[in-house]
Amino acid sequence: MMLAALNAFAQERGLADDPLYENRPVDFLIRVSAKGTFQGLESTQDERGNGLPLLIPRIPQRAVNIAAGFLVDNSKYVLGYEEEPAPQTGKAGKGAVRFAAFLKLVREALSELKVPELRAVELFLASAASREEALAERAKEEWTGSEMLAFAVGDSVEPVHLLPEVRAWWARRGAKEAEQGRRGLCLVTGRIGVLAETHPKLKNVPEAQRAGAALVSFNARAFESQGFEQGDNAPISRQAALGYVLALNDLLRKSEERRYRQGIQAGDDSVLVFWTNSTAKEESALLSWMDPSEADLRRFLEAPFRGLEPGVLDTRSFYSVTLAGNSGRVAVRDWFQTSVGEVKQNLRRYFADLRLGAGPAEKPTPVWRLLKAVEAPSGRGLSATLSTRMLGAALRGQPFPRQLLSAALDRLQLPPSDDKFEREQLRLRVALIKATLIRLPRSGTAPLEVSVSLDKTNSSQPYVLGRLFAVLERLQGAALGDINATIRDRYFGAASRSPMTVFPRLLQLSVHHASKAEAERKGSGKRLERIKGEVMALLDSKVFPRIFLLEEQGLFAVGYYHQREDLFARHTPSEPASSDDEPSDDTE
Numbered sequence: 170m171m172l173a174a175l176n177a178f179a180q181e182r183g184l185a186d187d188p189l190y191e192n193r194p195v196d197f198l199i200r201v202s203a204k205g206t207f208q209g210l211e212s213t214q215d216e217r218g219n220g221l222p223l224l225i226p227r228i229p230q231r232a233v234n235i236a237a238g239f240l241v242d243n244s245k246y247v248l249g250y251e252e253e254p255a256p257q258t259g260k261a262g263k264g265a266v267r268f269a270a271f272l273k274l275v276r277e278a279l280s281e282l283k284v285p286e287l288r289a290v291e292l293f294l295a296s297a298a299s300r301e302e303a304l305a306e307r308a309k310e311e312w313t314g315s316e317m318l319a320f321a322v323g324d325s326v327e328p329v330h331l332l333p334e335v336r337a338w339w340a341r342r343g344a345k346e347a348e349q350g351r352r353g354l355c356l357v358t359g360r361i362g363v364l365a366e367t368h369p370k371l372k373n374v375p376e377a378q379r380a381g382a383a384l385v386s387f388n389a390r391a392f393e394s395q396g397f398e399q400g401d402n403a404p405i406s407r408q409a410a411l412g413y414v415l416a417l418n419d420l421l422r423k424s425e426e427r428r429y430r431q432g433i434q435a436g437d438d439s440v441l442v443f444w445t446n447s448t449a450k451e452e453s454a455l456l457s458w459m460d461p462s463e464a465d466l467r468r469f470l471e472a473p474f475r476g477l478e479p480g481v482l483d484t485r486s487f488y489s490v491t492l493a494g495n496s497g498r499v500a501v502r503d504w505f506q507t508s509v510g511e512v513k514q515n516l517r518r519y520f521a522d523l524r525l526g527a528g529p530a531e532k533p534t535p536v537w538r539l540l541k542a543v544e545a546p547s548g549r550g551l552s553a554t555l556s557t558r559m560l561g562a563a564l565r566g567q568p569f570p571r572q573l574l575s576a577a578l579d580r581l582q583l584p585p586s587d588d589k590f591e592r593e594q595l596r597l598r599v600a601l602i603k604a605t606l607i608r609l610p611r612s613g614t615a616p617l618e619v620s621v622s623l624d625k626t627n628s629s630q631p632y633v634l635g636r637l638f639a640v641l642e643r644l645q646g647a648a649l650g651d652i653n654a655t656i657r658d659r660y661f662g663a664a665s666r667s668p669m670t671v672f673p674r675l676l677q678l679s680v681h682h683a684s685k686a687e688a689e690r691k692g693s694g695k696r697l698e699r700i701k702g703e704v705m706a707l708l709d710s711k712v713f714p715r716i717f718l719l720e721e722q723g724l725f726a727v728g729y730y731h732q733r734e735d736l737f738a739r740h741t742p743s744e745p746a747s748s749d750d751e752p753s754d755d756t757e
Contacts, residue, residue, distance in 0.1 A: 176412035194220030205292025362406030377494025436556035482510035515566035635728025647686035
């Protein structure tokens with residue numbers, strides 16, 4: 170199903186219209202005279218060093234094998250360039266073998282064509298002195314071996330490989346090759362066709378080989394069965410194999426703005442790419458909403474209220490696949506299909522669930538920022554499996570992975586690595602906890618009440634104790650100022666897990682803190698004491714709970730954040746802080 174959808178995408182967008190040609194950047198034109206004399210090496214690179222995109226004969230699949238392009242290839246094939254000279258073993262070096270393969274294809278065409286430009290190229294290639302002259306046009310250290318080279322003859326601006334007679338010969342040769350090979354039923358198209366023995370490779374998959382990696386491959390006997398070899402184990406026609414690879418490579422390719430034209434990195438070794446039955450413009454909008462700017466997000470969330478979106482759900486198909494590289498192979502970590510309308514709804518729900526606090530909306534929080542906020546202090550990223558599940562849950566509207574709730578709570582117990590980011594890190598972690606708790610009912614767990622901002626009527630004991638902990642922390646701050654280790658640094662984890670062991674001692678300390686705070690700044694101690702009394706009035710009894718489960722610990726964290734935010738907020742005279750008619754004297 171996935172390969173069929175990708176192949177259909179390639180056909181629909183015209184990516185596989187011409188299996189013999191492809192668009193690739195060409196870095197230099199080798200200009201030769203009609204007699205094959207070298208005239209110059211013309212750079213086609215722009216100011217950023219990018220080659221000129223040209224239609225060229227498709228470069229064959231290569232790994233360790235030697236396979237030359239036709240009239241266009243890199244300098245290793247066209248000029249036999251080698252970084253290190255071949256050892257004196259009597260055998261030809263790899264550069265010489267590559268060049269011989271390139272020249273052989275040119276001579277094969279020349280044996281059937283009477284094209285003067287093609288003859289000029291062959292004369293140039295046959296002369297070792299001319300090739301050396303071309304290499305000498307650039308300093309030795311500037312050659313990398315990856316420069317793409319094409320040919321032009323005389324004053325012509327048209328490269329030799331695009332001459333009509335040359336293209337016609339290449340088409341005849343391609344048609345003849347396409348008929349060769351074993352025919353069979355294609356699992357992707359359901360039609361009889363010539364089956365691919367090996368599949369083209371995917372490029373730009375994280376952790377995969379730079380030269381590319383295969384999604385479908387049987388390169389060892391252990392992967393084969395029933396006596397079949399290579400592609401016969403999963404019969405797919407050459408056309409379909411080329412189609413799905415072209416589609417994925419188009420989605421994975423790097424653009425000027427993004428690492429992946431239509432993908433989002435999930436973890437260190439995975440990338441999620443998506444495509445739709447909609448338009449390219451719609452896909453671009455979807456991508457910007459998955460990783461939005463503040464303006465993007467505002468337009469996206471307000472679109473339904475401004476009448477900018479139809480009221481009927483968009484039923485066009487949305488496809489997503491998450492790929493992970495492993496050297497020469499590519500693994501599928503996740504794959505799903507839904508509708509474009511469902512994805513839009515789920516993205517809106519995702520941002521709504523993360524909304525935290527009564528203040529103005531904070532910066533948009535794409536999934537990667539959430540995951541970054543709960544990474545281990547060592548900087549090691551989360552597992553690719555967890556990142557993939559989180560990204561999939563956001564797009565599907567499903568519950569977030571429970572491991573993230575545990576990870577976020579663990580990170581709350583650690584002091585911030587950089588004070589500058591403390592408030593932002595705290596907000597992201599608690600926002601993730603809140604969204605996870607909100608989505609719990611959808612997974613069948615008993616619902617928990619979680620509001621966007623401080624809810625003074627919420628009498629849930631974990632929430633109330635979280636609020637109480639924030640008040641006690643503020644009392645300590647008002648009394649002692651900046652200290653090395655606050656009660657949050659020392660007791661947050663224990664208070665959220667087993668309140669009975671911590672709160673009695675903290676309440677005793679708070680009496681001393683209130684007295685000292687009042688002495689330091691008249692009114693502040695009394696104000697915080699009154700808030701503490703209001704919060705404690707919501708407790709069921711004077712006996713603190715012995716233990717909180719993981720979800721209750723999450724609710725404790727949300728209550729802590731809500732109360733903390735309220736204590737630090739600047740209240741207007743018409744909005745007194747916590748039923749206190751004195752404006753807050755605290756700022757963060």
